[in-house]
Amino acid sequence: MSSLIPNPVIAQIAILVNDIDKVSQAYANFFGVEKPPIKITDTADKTQVEYQGKSTQARIKMAFFQMSNLQLELIEPDEHPSTWRDHLNKYGEGPHHIAFMVEGMKEKISLFESNAFPLQQKGEYTGGRYAYFNTMNELKVVIELLENDRNEA
């Protein structure tokens, strides 16, 4: 048996919300920490987001809670087409994906697609890139791969 994710470590659990201010405050209260800063993804010229094979202007607000073993991420999508907006509209607020760190994103995307997990969305962020796959039918959650560029010291 070959693994699509050797030595899997879940790096993130991400939850879709309608009001990130409200929900991040609720988590801050729950964990007894300061409300984290709410970040907004870059514009599409930088993020090069593609959803279902087409460019989209979609952006999200994000907030991160760092646990000792992984990140809990909150995501509030805008109205442009994206996995985030469609998933939120279809399933309501709640968990959207679990994320794994990988190296060699291009090869991973090919490997996933050849194993009947089509690419759903991909994009860039400062220092790395991500990809979401159509895994809902089989795995009942969206799988995200994250690749951070190595810092060549």
Place this chain on the structure above:
Amino acid sequence: MSSLIPNPVIAQIAILVNDIDKVSQAYANFFGVEKPPIKITDTADKTQVEYQGKSTQARIKMAFFQMSNLQLELIEPDEHPSTWRDHLNKYGEGPHHIAFMVEGMKEKISLFESNAFPLQQKGEYTGGRYAYFNTMNELKVVIELLENDRNEA
């Protein structure tokens, strides 16, 4: 600020499914591992399950995938009333809860309830006990607390 979960470590992510055989095989293929054994929770005389304050006969089939940093759990509920059955009926297949390990379950339940997170379900398993809380409105996911008995060596 006081934390309901000091030094939070997410011990489990649990996903509700209709057909645990099928989904656990899909995850086994995905991770490139053997399909794990499917376990069934004990009968109610042993588990003492209470859902919304009432005893229930509810049992589940469970399968666990051990990552290096946490467990991914699959749950197929039976038809008796439970957080698992009601959540599956209401939201469909997908993530149900994230779990944190705690010590002092009774005190934790009191603390959660005094912070407007009412107990939703609780029960016993060999070597420990669990509690689920009504956190969907605020946190968009069910929170589970797990307490394992200490092995007195």
